[in-house]
Amino acid sequence: MKTLSAADIARRVAADIADGAYVNLGIGMPMLVADHVPPGREFVLHSENGLLGMGPAPDVADADPDLINAGKQPVTIRPGGSYFHHADSFAMIRGGHIDVSILGGYEVAANGDLANWALPGPKPPAVGGAMDLVAGAKQVWVMLSSHVAKDGTPKVVERCTLPLTGLACVNRIYSDLAVIDVTAAGLVVTDLLAGLEPGQLQAQTGAPLRFADACRPLQPETA
Template sequence: MSAEQAVAPFDRPTMARMVAADIPEGWYVNLGIGLPTLVADHIPTEREVILHSENGILGMGPLPAPGEADPWLVNAGKENVTLVKGAALFHHGDSFAMIRGGHLDLCVLGAFEVAENGDLANWSTSASDRVPAVGGAMDLGAGARNVWVMTTHSTKAGDPKLVSRCTYPLTALRAVKRIYSDLAVIDVTGDGFVVRDMAPGVTPAGLQELTGAKLHFR
């Protein structure tokens, strides 16, 4: 993608706002560690979306204002969070029963790779001797009714994260239904990757060049 195209990638708050705006009224939603946690700050005030954290929170609110954090109130990523009116706290075993029982409408996760058939790899690249930990990602990928991904379109080395087939250890099979990258919003369909929206300055040809699988434009 050439500099002359004046590409303006979606920044992180914009990505979070886009995800938040697409969540339907009344959905129960888990936000994964990393980029997805930003979505909590952008849920429209007029919409009821109930946020879940696998360490035992239902009714999670936005991040606390500076100096107002409760050190004992954290999400699964150990970040300080707030609660909305009516929130509930419970054992993580009960939390995983909700996940495994199919009671979450949506989980938003980060990713190392997403395949065109919806396979997700987000817990290990096997690139170091550090012992990886999948955490709750496998449960969320299998148990949530919908899985969306928030990620950069490419790695820091410039390799595509959207690929024809994952090369990293899989988290979930055929789970991902939509991807929000810094360059585009893409649905995962029976036909593969279908582009819904692109960041300013991004062209179909330029986006295809940065993607490791065929894109469909409608």
């Protein structure tokens, strides 16, 4: 069965962001959301290194080493944008001024706990701004390129086993199979891949799911 591509997931996430929202996109897959803003809608993208109004990557010839994003890649600034220092940038995050933080994840628990910064191994740990984002943003959405890990282990679980990024911080999960709200009453599936049975999704999920009465079908884009 064809599942959602990363671009499909990004398109769906972008469609869910309100006009006028201030949004922080994490490094990696969440960056794709910037490429799928619906026509006529304006988000202000925040980059943790001191930029509001982040625009797309420039042509190579126009790259400015003074103008980069959180992933250290060259970007541009849109009209209405601004520059500021790191403490102000994280006051925006930690002070609750960012409407949506979109992050990748290794594990999300049914109570909204998130693990997305540390894997076992000899590499030095690195956390960046992830713990600030999950503690401070009004909404935290997690994008999973695949609902389960390569070995089939669920990424949506009853309890995280990896080191936590934050407690009870995730509001919604977008995977290649479903959109799931994290609620006080547990995980609620609001959108399910067209053709997938609820039982099939439950079998790939490590925590109990409820299915919304008006659960909608997700259609992969036909390329």
